Amino acid sequence: MSTREEELQAFKRLNLARVAHTLGYELAPRKSSQNSLYLRHPDGERLVVGHDGDAWVYWAVSGAHRGSVIDLIQHHKRCNLGEVRRELRPFLGGADALPPPPPREEYRSSYRPAAIERDLLGVQGRYE
Numbered sequence: 602m603s604t605r606e607e608e609l610q611a612f613k614r615l616n617l618a619r620v621a622h623t624l625g626y627e628l629a630p631r632k633s634s635q636n637s638l639y640l641r642h643p644d645g646e647r648l649v650v651g652h653d654g655d656a657w658v659y660w661a662v663s664g665a666h667r668g669s670v671i672d673l674i675q676h677h678k679r680c681n682l683g684e685v686r687r688e689l690r691p692f693l694g695g696a697d698a699l700p701p702p703p704p705r706e707e708y709r710s711s712y713r714p715a716a717i718e719r720d721l722l723g724v725q726g727r728y729e
Contacts, residue, residue, distance in 0.1 A: 610656075612689045613669045617650050617657035620670050620692060624677050648673075 618628065618638050625642050632639035637651040647662040660667035666676045674685045 608686065608693075609671065611693055612671055612686075613656035615657065615670050615689065615692050617659055617670045617673065620689070621648065621650065621659070621673060624673070 618640065621640050626640040626648065629639045629641050637649050640648045640650060648659045649662065650657065650659045656669055658669060659673055671685050674688050
């Protein structure tokens, strides 16, 4: 990476569901949809993960936190940005640097849910 900002943008493009799996989250396929993935942690925390066109984002069902993969690592491990960078750099290094792949097919790096629709009124209008 040539600059710190480019590295941060590359982190945000990482498959957030794959990174979350290394933190103990498991996919709940029956609650996931074509636009989002629903993940559960053994401690009871639940996340909804989506892709907004350029970056992966998540939000906790409890409403306690949301953001990018950087925010998830900071929240889960209670660490600073420098420690987050050290945690995520192996994911940028290629297949050999990645942790072992998760056992489920749904976590493939090529899987990508559809982009989130930002037209809230349009979405609400379809369901009313």
